[in-house]
Amino acid sequence: MVSDNAVRQGSEDAKATGTTRAAWIGGALNKFSIGTSGFPDDLDAPVEGTVDLDVPVEQFWRLFADVRGWPSWNSCMSVARVHPGDVLSPGSTLLWAFRPIRRRYLYRLPSLARSVVVVPCQEVTWEVTVLPGFHARHTYSFEALDGGRCRFGSWERASGPTYRLLRSFWRAHFRFVLEASLAGAVTAAARGEGAARLVRYGDATTGTPLVVVPGLDGSVGTVAPLVQALAQTRPVHLVDYRTERNTSLEGLAREIADLVTRARLGKVDVLATSLGSIAAAQAISQHGMSARRVVLIGTFTRLPAGRLRLTNRIIASTPRWGYRRLAPLLMSYVCGPVGDGADHPFFERIRRSDPVQVVKRTQWEVGRDFAPDLAALIPPTLVLMGARDRFVSDPQREVATIRRCLTSEESQVRLLPGAGHVLLPRAAVAAAVSAAEDFLQED
Numbered sequence: 001m002v003s004d005n006a007v008r009q010g011s012e013d014a015k016a017t018g019t020t021r022a023a024w025i026g027g028a029l030n031k032f033s034i035g036t037s038g039f040p041d042d043l044d045a046p047v048e049g050t051v052d053l054d055v056p057v058e059q060f061w062r063l064f065a066d067v068r069g070w071p072s073w074n075s076c077m078s079v080a081r082v083h084p085g086d087v088l089s090p091g092s093t094l095l096w097a098f099r100p101i102r103r104r105y106l107y108r109l110p111s112l113a114r115s116v117v118v119v120p121c122q123e124v125t126w127e128v129t130v131l132p133g134f135h136a137r138h139t140y141s142f143e144a145l146d147g148g149r150c151r152f153g154s155w156e157r158a159s160g161p162t163y164r165l166l167r168s169f170w171r172a173h174f175r176f177v178l179e180a181s182l183a184g185a186v187t188a189a190a191r192g193e194g195a196a197r198l199v200r201y202g203d204a205t206t207g208t209p210l211v212v213v214p215g216l217d218g219s220v221g222t223v224a225p226l227v228q229a230l231a232q233t234r235p236v237h238l239v240d241y242r243t244e245r246n247t248s249l250e251g252l253a254r255e256i257a258d259l260v261t262r263a264r265l266g267k268v269d270v271l272a273t274s275l276g277s278i279a280a281a282q283a284i285s286q287h288g289m290s291a292r293r294v295v296l297i298g299t300f301t302r303l304p305a306g307r308l309r310l311t312n313r314i315i316a317s318t319p320r321w322g323y324r325r326l327a328p329l330l331m332s333y334v335c336g337p338v339g340d341g342a343d344h345p346f347f348e349r350i351r352r353s354d355p356v357q358v359v360k361r362t363q364w365e366v367g368r369d370f371a372p373d374l375a376a377l378i379p380p381t382l383v384l385m386g387a388r389d390r391f392v393s394d395p396q397r398e399v400a401t402i403r404r405c406l407t408s409e410e411s412q413v414r415l416l417p418g419a420g421h422v423l424l425p426r427a428a429v430a431a432a433v434s435a436a437e438d439f440l441q442e443d
Contacts, residue, residue, distance in 0.1 A: 044157070045157075046155050046157040047156050047171065047174040047175055048155040048156070048178070049153065049178050049179075049182055050151050050154075050182075051152055051186055052149060052150070052151050052152075053150050053151070053189040054189060055148070055149070055150060055192075056148045056150060057121045057150035060142065060150055060152060060188075061120055061121045061142055061194075062246060062255075063194030064140065065088050065120070066245035066360070067080050067081065067094070068082075069356050069357065070096070072354060073184045073185070073188035074181050074184040076176055076177045076184075077099065078098070078099050080094070080096035081095045082094050082115075083095070087247060088115065091116075092114075093112065093113070093114060094112070094113040094126055095110075095111070096110075096111055097111070098110075098173070101176045111128060111130075113127060114127055114129075121144070122143075123141050125137065125138065125139040126138055131162050133161040133163070134162040135158065135159050136157070136163070139153075141155065152181075152182065152185045154181045156177065193245065195243060195255070196218075196239055196241035196244045196252070196259055197239075197259070198239060198259055198260070198263055199237070199238045199240050201227050201231040201236040202234075204231065204235050206234070207234035207235065207442065208234065208269050208440075208442065209234065209265045209268045210230055210234050210235065210236045210440070211260055211265070211268045211289075212226075212237070212238045212239065212272070213256060213270070213272035213273070213276035214238065214240075214272075214273060214274075215273045215276050215422065217357075218243075218244065218353075219349040219353070220238055220345070220349070221344075221345045221346040221347075221348070221349025222274065222349075222422050223238075223271070224344075224345040224346070225344070225423075226271065226297075226432060226433055230433065230437070234440075237263065239256050239276070241256070242353070242357070244357075249282070249365075250282060252279050253282035253286065253287060254283070256279055256280065256283045257288060268289075268290065268292065269291065269292050269295075270291045270293075270294045271296075272294075272295070272297070273296070273298050274298045274300075275361055275364070275365065277296040277299035277300075278299065278300075278370050281294075281299075281373045281376070285378070286376070291379045293381075293382075293440055294377060294380070295381070295436045295439060296374075296381060296382070296383045296384070297423065298391065298423075299370075299402065300391065300398060301374065301398065301405070302369055302371075302393075303365050303366075303368075308362055309366060311330070311334070312359045312362050312363060314326070314330070315327075315330075315358060318355070320355065325351075327350045327353065328347040328350060331346070331347070332347070333390070335421040335422040335424070336422075337418070337420050337424070337425070339428075340426050344422075346422055346424065374402060374405040375405040375406075375407065377407075379408065380408045380439075381412075382411070383399075383402055383411075384414055385399055385415050386415075386416050386428065387415045387416060387418065387419060388418065389419070389421045391420075395415070399413055412439070416428050416432060
């Protein structure tokens with residue numbers, strides 16, 4: 001197996017010696033006996049290899065099934081899409097662009113393929129036939145191993161007169177794809193990509209554990225001041241889902257419930273904000289996450305679809321360096337008012353967020369009615385809404401709708417003066433902390 005230390009050290013060595021990344025990856029894979037079928041003995045033999053990963057196959061499958069996210073871990077690709085519906089399935093159409101084999105080469109290689117086999121956690125195979133006289137078949141394989149590990153493999157072969165005419169290029173390209181895919185998988189697995197995780201805050205050992213599910217970017221940013229204050233008196237476990245790779249909000253909710261169940265926290269209190277509030281509601285009502293009391297901040301039933309689509313278009317069309325500058329400005333308007341909260345951790349976290357995942361999760365909200373998810377909540381629930389929330393069409397009307405959804409007699413809905421969708425002004429944060437502490441008091 002190629003270890004993360006080997007990948008990291010090799011990258012450093014490559015920088016020091018001027019070796020290209022592709023050349024170093026190939027050397028690393030050969031060094032660790034992750035081979036390819038032998039050419040030049042057979043110039044048309046498959047280009048293939050495997051690597052063992054220290055993560056469960058289900059986790060790596062989630063990462064792989066998120067096609068839009070391929071460029072974040074597989075360095076051979078600059079963009080990737082699947083149609084229809086962003087779902088990888090038999091018969092779906094895959095479109096992507098490959099980066100050049102060498103960075104100094106000034107090309108992008110577009111590709112169009114049709115998936116022919118999609119078996120979750122086992123195999124994905126597609127065929128490329130768009131070029132006259134060219135037929136390629138590429139299989140990515142997945143195999144569960146003992147000890148919560150898995151094996152990931154790549155196999156590719158081509159035929160036809162167009163392929164044979166440019167055989168040297170295509171063989172080099174196939175090997176580039178193989179090496180980038182396997183090395184990227186190793187690095188992604190080492191980073192925990194493909195799974196959410198629980199992060200413990202504070203040293204408190206008594207009191208009902210509090211599970212916190214943050215907003216859209218999946219980090220502590222939206223709730224950092226709340227977490228810091230509440231962790232003084234109780235164990236706080238934040239669901240950090242920056243590295244989740246689910247294809248639906250329902251999948252994220254299921255993963256959150258499983259994560260909390262595996263942690264054996266027993267019956268918990270829950271605090272969740274924005275998109276995280278819907279995921280938490282589904283985790284409780286649909287997937288058995290046992291909750292005593294629930295606090296939802298900036299939750300919603302419906303959001304303006306046109307505004308969400310426009311936001312996604314802006315983010316998707318902005319290069320990453322531009323996104324890092326644009327995101328804090330955009331979010332200060334959408335999630336503000338900011339007031340005296342300009343130094344809130346939310347802005348730094350959203351600047352560092354993955355725009356591909358932000359677009360994906362925003363799309364989960366488009367055209368949805370989440371009133372049934374809130375209505376299914378049985379535990380007593382406190383909803384805190386910013387009186388100046390710009391994320392919803394009308395805060396007052398949204399509050400009235402949410403009040404009708406909540407069935408417990410102990411449930412409450414409160415408006416926080418001067419606050420927006422994310423609680424940024426210090427007074428709003430203090431009011432939310434006080435309200436949450438009062439509501440979550442032990443019986």
